[in-house]
Amino acid sequence: MAEVLVLVDHIDGAPKKVSYELLTLARTLGEPSAVVLGKGASGAAERCAAYGAAKVYVCEAEELEGFLVAPKATVLAQLVTDKAPVAVLVPANAEGKEVAARVAIKTGGGLITDAVGVTADLVAEQPIFGGSVVVKSRIGTGVPVIAVRANSTAPSEAPAAGTVEQVTATFSETDKAAAVTERVVEAKGGRPDLGEASIVVSGGRGVGSPENFSIIEALADSLGAAVGASRAATDAGWYPHQNQVGQTGRTVSPQLYIAAGISGAIQHRAGMQTSKTIVAINKDPEAPIFELADFGLVGDLNTVVPDLTAQITARKG
């Protein structure tokens, strides 16, 4: 069966959920091979095998951590040349898309980003303009490189051989042009990544203060959710920009999106309106967010959100 390369997103060998989704999707296109790059890569082999990777290509070269993006693209492009896969799937996050872009240039292929589905004949489906138009497209030249959004496929296990193959690569001087001298983690640990969380709880200007974001965080934690914010909240410095959802922030499409104290401006919608279910809590019955909410509650988030958190915790307890 034709090989499909899947670029695995992982932290020190622990694959992120999106990687399992991509392996699951790859099984419908051919035989998945996981590509795991960087520190701790070999540790991911077993988990990738559980989700259907017949092969696991591993490269732990130091350059993969020490320099930005380019070395990863070099290894992946080398695998595309050597293995002649039918397609390459990468996660549609910032780095995945940049790796994909470089691979497309190196291999003379084409590139589709932000796909939410790929059919067996390699037609990709993408929502554009904030989800108001759905496009089906295909790549006509070279090996298609497709960046797929998190939460597009439900991950399911399907054990496969997971034969590990170590990959060696030679890196050019241009691969080593942008040196990463420091990595700083600012986000609080423990919460799922905003881009791939299946539930996101976001707060906006209505939250009122940085301190009060703790009630949004508490609700998120009761649901095992990630925390998002509107631009009004990140501009005010109440919450980090990394967590901004919208046109100039992250695009999320979780199973459930809860917006509290967010009016629902078009630029905010652009980042969340492909969410499967939307719940809005806002004290203004005229707030535009209610136009797209599956369930809207007109009320004060200061009373509703803590009560909601307490009830969810009680139910789960």
Next chain:
Amino acid sequence: MNIVVLVKQVPDTWAERKLKDSDKTLDRASVDVVMNEIDEYAVEEALRIKEAQGGEVTILTMGPERAIETIRKALSMGADKAVHLSDDALKGSDAVQTSYALAKVLATLEYDLVIAGSEATDSRMAIMGALLSERLGQPQLTGARKVTASEGSVTIERQTDDGYAVVSASTPAIISVVEKINEPRYPSFKGIMAAKSKPLSTLSAGDAQLDLALVGLAAAPSQVIEFSNKPPRQAGQVVKDEGDGGTKVVEFLASQKFI
């Protein structure tokens, strides 16, 4: 320090953006257009570096004739000159092709830094910096929330999903910036007047020595097969909190099996 800023003209997000039935490309003619918002931050960052260190800021845009409006805005903010790559043969080019055309033009310009926006609101691909870095063999410093440039070298803070990374390279380098990097200035009246007489060179595909077999819709590596307009989301149930708001939301979440 000479800087080229990549500026794209995009449909206003407020406008109803559509694809044309005829060739499935973005209908750029019938909508209000603006400078891609993040590109204003790219222009601003270039101007700040220039103001501190001297040099020239050149705007580079590939786009239809009316993209001149966007170029003028960048010039009125304070950029020194502009290059406008404009040719019907470029219509429908995808990101890979656009990077080819922009790289060809960049190769004829002298610069220490290229600064782009991190993402355009129409394509939302966020890959132009990586594509150009790959094509030009120059370092990629993308997603910058802070840029420190000095003669011969540049360091950025790259925003990541959980924090930031410090990335350094020698110049010339390709940078893209995120919106939190600065506060773009408004063009002054004086700036708007001055923009009218700043040098602008308009290039055709031939002037830029582009291989016509590599650009335009027919040659695009990615091809749109079909598209459909999605009906807008329907409003669901909206209820009022009467002291039981938490309970009402819990009931909804439970009915949808989230809890």
